Amino acid sequence: MYYSKGNYESLARPEKPKGVESKSAYLIGSGLASLAAAAFLVRDGQMEGKRIHILEKDSLAGGACDGYEYDNTGFVIRGGREVDNRYECLWDLFHSIPSLEVEGASVLDEFYWLNKHDPNSSLMRATVNRGEDAHTDGKFGLSDKGTQEITRLFFTPDEALYNRRISEVFSEEVLNSNFWLYWRTMFAFENWHSALEMKLYIKRFVHHIGGMPDFTAVRFTKLNQYESMILPLVRYLDAHNVQFHYGTKVENIQFDTKTDKKVATRIDIIRDNQKDHIDLTEDDLVFITNGGCVENSSIGNQNTPAAFNQELKQGGGWDMWRKIAAQDPSFGHPDKFCYDAEQSNWMSATVTTLDNRIPPYIQNICKRDPFSGKVVTGGIVTVKDSNWLLSWTFNRQPHFRNQPKDQLVGWIYGLFTDKPGNYIKKPMRDCTGKEICMEWLYHLGVPENQIEDMAENSANTVPCMMPYITAFFMPREAGDRPAVIPAGSVNFAFLGQFAETTRDTIFTIEYSVRTAMESVYTLLNIDRGVPEVWSSTYDIRDLLNATSTLSDGKKLTDINLDPTVKATLGEALKKIAGTDIEKLLKEYHLI
Known part of the structure; x- marks a missing residue:
């Protein structure tokens, strides 16, 4: 091979x-x-x-x-x-598998055409205060120290990360940033998970760093x-x-x-x-x-x-x-x-809306008609101030071939299943489908006097506990x-x-x-x-773009560096003046 x-x-x-x-x-x-x-x-x-x-x-x-x-x-x-x-x-395989949706097409053809005609994006990545925009504004919010910690991890040899946890390589500068909010909820990483897997993920998806905040990096x-x-x-x-x-x-x-x-x-x-x-x-x-x-x-x-x-x-x-x-x-x-389910579990819940009461609250947040047949949330919406760190999404509807046209099927998940909710004062793992729905409706901004009735009569919610869902992320x-x-x-x-x-x-x-x-x-x-695995980790263009986006567009000369390093950088920029290297750095807004 x-x-x-x-x-x-x-x-x-x-x-x-x-x-x-x-x-x-x-x-x-x-x-x-x-x-x-x-x-x-x-x-x-x-x-x-x-x-x-x-x-x-x-x-x-x-x-x-x-x-x-x-x-x-x-x-x-x-x-x-x-x-x-x-x-x-994946695509090498599915270009040979006939689509069940489009006659004469492969699964790849169907997927490719769908995402060309209806490209994915999120119009609201995170909320606070019961449905208000969290105003992360597509920014990673990393300090210079946090950016340097991520860069250092990128270049750390695998062997130096054996059996180490993410919390051992990232300080609060990273763990309190929008970057970590986007990352942990998109990939289901926890602070105690493997630093090695974190490094491998950064290298594998470095070409998608810029598309993380609005999910333009992914397709469904x-x-x-x-x-x-x-x-x-x-x-x-x-x-x-x-x-x-x-x-x-x-x-x-x-x-x-x-x-x-x-x-x-x-x-x-x-x-x-x-x-x-x-x-x-x-x-x-x-x-x-x-x-x-x-x-x-x-x-x-x-x-x-x-x-x-x-x-x-x-x-x-x-x-x-x-x-x-x-x-x-x-x-x-x-x-x-598989030695400790407390470190590898999270919960999901599938919610099916049964009438027209809940969809307007979904539309208010995702800014799209959820019945249009096109992209709805465009990926998860994370409730930033949720005790469960709740995220939820509605993909294109119908999500099932036999789904009634007047119903929506969406997905909710929480990373902290052992914490009491903000509205339902119980750990997520102890909640019925109705109670999980009530907590979700609370964060959608549904008036409190309508939450229980809506969860009981306007939705059917099925909880799922997965004790070992992130077992592969253990150090x-x-x-x-x-x-x-x-x-x-x-x-x-x-x-x-x-x-x-x-x-x-x-x-x-x-x-x-x-x-x-x-x-x-x-x-x-x-x-x-x-x-071969896509080689973005060796493509200078992808690396420069990731550097620029991680720094929220900050120029190299504006980054807080050690004085000796900064002086060396200044001399290097003088030497590359008028070269293709200078053109590349300008193209990616680093100088």
Whole structure:
């Protein structure tokens, strides 16, 4: 497997890998990483679909990329993914997957046209005082010291950040800024999360720093992520006779690691409530999604809180990884991530409006007609003075294909689930859907004497608790996540958010697809390049633009620097006068 960039590789079809006719594949779980791997096996590996087996403990595919209507409960979206136009592996995949919305188009075509005709942006990123504009005004509000702390982190070697927390590298100069408000709510970082992941995120998305305050940096699908991405992928795999085995729980995978090579030899499963196993040969490829950010998640309803289930279940994804990791040190250290749900949880809630009482309050804040079919909030609106650090969003409506035209479906989430609310004096984790809706309506500016009636009769709200949703952000070091292809592996790979690949960042759909692509291309020896991570971190134009926007347009000569450094800068600016370097600095408003 090798990396590449440019049209020469990306537009080419690989030759059929040698010996693929005698191989089979078993994919553990049916999240995006597994589905993508199955698609690459079909498209680029040219493996027959009937030889590809997806083992899924539930009755529906998709994993964390969900969006369902539950009987007697309502519409539910546990989370949502912001999408980047520079997700090279994701779009390499989806340009081959037929759209279910537009005849004759791919999922990529549909997404591209949609976001060209209706580009994303936010007209109000944050509120205070019950629906008033927080007037962050697109500014990061960083002091010179804060900007320098972020720059220093950007250049810090990974090794120096092992097992360190964000609060160890950022002072209050950063943590009290608009920058941190934008960042933590957009990506769900907490102060105690990994400084290494923070650094990797800054480097990965440096080209989008300027588009963070108004969300022009991101794009969204037409419908929820299940119907817009997962369902087309499942239909594609069905059409190629890929075998889905629902109701099949994988408990463990046995490996032979006694020699200089590592071989998966058996999959232990429970099927139809009976223990069973699948014996493997070296021609049987195994793709393992280890861990799971939505494991132990629970759904409540309008009148029932979502349970906070901290104890990891025997036979779940984390338990499976623990059993695998016990067999070889190269298989990672799951307990670095899942040891404390208090540090990795947040809650979401899906709210469905039932009449015309709530939509005017939404429109008052987002400044757009939410029934227009176009961008509504353009990303999350963060309630800056919320005790729960509440954020909420309404994407293009309808958000579900079968959603009634006179209803809106939106998403609320809170990072501080253990704090009493501003209006509902209870921790978010103890609240019913109705109570979460009441807290949200309070922050929308609904008159207090109407809040309870509106939450009860004008909305249906479904809470969701996710104890391990940001487990992958826990402080870590090299080796805590297994490599996509561990050294010596003959017939297995790790996929998804708890597998290790270079330069890309977790908690993105791109990471799931990238690990899938790398694993398939390696195990089948496919002679086609895997697209390199977008190289903005090495593009001087992106770096200059990020420097300028982080400083809210401040000139280099106006930054409070050490006198010696400032004198050196002055001499350097004299020497570059009349050069292309001077032109570049002027173009990005740094001089």
